[in-house]
Amino acid sequence: MAKSPKNVPRSAPVDAAHAARLLSDVRDATLAGRPARMAPRPVIEQSWGRVLRGGVDPEHAFRSGLLAPDEVLRRRAESPLRHVLPVLREGLLQVADAAHHIMVIADPEGRVLWREGCAPVLRKADGLGFEPGADWSEDAVGTNGVGTPAVVRRPVQVFAAEHFARSLVSWTCTGAPITDPRDGRLLGVVDVSGPLETMHPATLSWVDAVAKLAEARLRELHQGSLERLRAVAAPVLARLGERAVVVDQDGWTVAVTGMPYTNRIALPKSLSTSRRWLPEIGLCSVEPLADGWLVRAADEPLPRAATRVVLDLGRSRSWSVTVSGGAGSWSRELSPRHAELLYLLAVHPSGRSAAGLAGDLFGDPGRTVTVRAEMSRVRRYLGGLLEHQPYRFCEDADVEVLLPDDPRDLLPHSTAPAVTRTRASTARP
Template sequence: MTPTADPEPAVSAGEDPRRYARLLTEVYDATMSGRRAPARPREVIGDSWRRVAGLGVDPDHGGPADALGAGELERLRRESGLEEILPDLTGSLRSVLADSENLLVVADSGGRVLWRSGAPSVLDRADRLGFVEGADWAEDSVGTNAIGTALVSRSAVQIFSAEHYVRSHHAWTCASSPIQDPRTGRVIGLVDVSGPASSVHPTTLALIDAVSRLAEAQLREKHRLSLDTLRSVAAPMLARCDRPALAVDGHGWVAAVASVPVRSRVMLPTDVAAGQLWVPSLGVCDVEPLPGGWMVRPADPADTVVGGESVPTTLRIDVSDTARTLVEVQSRFGRWSHEATPRHAEILFLLAVHRDGRTAAELAADLFGDHGRAITVRAEMSRLRKAFAGVVLAQPYRIDPAAVVELVLPDDRARLLPQSSAPGVRPFRVAQ
């Protein structure tokens, strides 16, 4: 599918939904048949259509697989991290959507529908599409739709009528906005409003995005309260501590420090346990449990019971998932993982394929096509090196030559970091 070079349609869905729907249908039919379209689809739509076509989603018969059973659905609800904020998340929207034709949906980070509510008539229509609790609405399951496409793009998305990849969804419009866990930066789910295409409104996307930001603010407040509780427990212990120490929660967020430079977070191993382990930016540390967290104390070299290097031995960069990049560091002191930002994912990928290193100017060209943006690169590298102290080195910027790098790529190289427009990444999107 190759979109035409013609300009975007001037009319918007809010101005004339019926006319816009007809134009989108013409664009869709022409694109699917390989003919010249009267206009380009929006960039987010064109990118999604190419992705799901590569995944083999059938535009004429695509649909979700059978929904999960009640037991598995309840497990996903508990593990989603959304249950505790669900009343606040959906309460205001229910009042806005009362007596409307729209459906309110909350999905998890994989695009699985966890909860939904709406009028019986719209619920019945959704049932016929398989848009039910427990159904998978990720892109690779049902093609371009607000839930799946918002998860891939990590941004709020509204999909109208024939912008959906599967024809049976063309009668619908939907708007979704992801919710990030402020403790980890990972997307834990999203909120979605869906309904008949005729119900589209230009303010719906802004409303959904505002609700998602409110949910994130509530999660931040809950996190702040948990750190306050940990601080009250740890403060007396730190006051008696005869060496530098930090009290951190299970995600490494710092509640209190003693004789240690102030910092907001340290990276803890995924399988953290009491004993000695390697912590980025601190080195080998003694770790002891606290109620709601851990006491972390940089170890005295004379007391270190685990020999060997104090740097990680393996760096695993997993870019196989189009929605996120996971980085795992493993050493003899433990294992920890980190979800990289889109920009840091690009940088880590580039450093992994250029093991001899890149200067700031070279990375600027790789990322932006402009050698002159070295200052921007240095700022990003400063943040990246704080997260991967001892792993990512400078002069030139490179991954420690002593580390083993495992780069996990998608099966379809054309889907490598699909949201990236970096000139240095594009040449590696080669079909296998």
């Protein structure tokens, strides 16, 4: 667990008031379309561009549209972040309270689920609509310490007039995304916020470190649950004389017999005990086993493989691939890296070598080991729909890519050279 430092800086080692005035001038000039004295930081400038294109009103009040209390409770009960509240509280809350900050935890949509910390600051947050059930996504509020880290998938500190909304320019917010350590899926954002005079540059590293501790704890919890299910599954599989696999509720494999090991099975969102077609196995029967599923391969001929692939990149915080055809339909949410890879394969139908993809992703054709490892993971769920030497979608796959309304919002988290070139090529002069 993170240990709270004994001494917390109460003021920033910079002239916060002067910096806030300068940023206010930059913000006002940018929103008015005038040349500014200096350019905002790239992460802020890109965020301002996104929210301006999205039509967010910087003068809008954000106290409407709260979720009902029972909906907040429902989301809390379903959020994986409920399991790491002790980690986040121990790592952040004591220091945040002493430094006149509050800790805020939001879900992937930017909805505030938990909020704790300094009582006077909590009251100020109430006046801003920064309260449980509020929508603090970039689409709703503009640039801020909850919504912006959710989009760019990295820690961000938003100081004073770097906020898009005028009502927030007296605040500093520092947020870090928390992702599922199993597949990179965004689980939410943890944010530390307070009056701008309490800003300290070290807050960014501190919040990021605690977010990583939370991810490590989630990894431990998952491994523990797999071990418990494996203890139940092993004797069951030992008695079967057929191809079978036991997976947890999310499709993660715990034990297998008579077939190659697959790290994860793509399960339909609604799963019953009827016969199913699953992409990694084919036709099979499914039955509950402890906190998971026993999946047994059928001996009947398998349906024709699915051939339609829809890559949905139209949203700013989550992306997915859907495969459908005569054998059925299934979807999978994509990690940021897999979204990048599948986009690059989709726009290069003739294929890309490992070196070419390494150059596209990292600007370094030598990083082929990383590319091959990631492509191996992608092929675990797309299977025969992908070819290699070079990497490409197979000829029988009908691939459709759903893009954002504005191409400049394509994969906003991505720093891959090929993606940033695409965004830049669509920017207005």
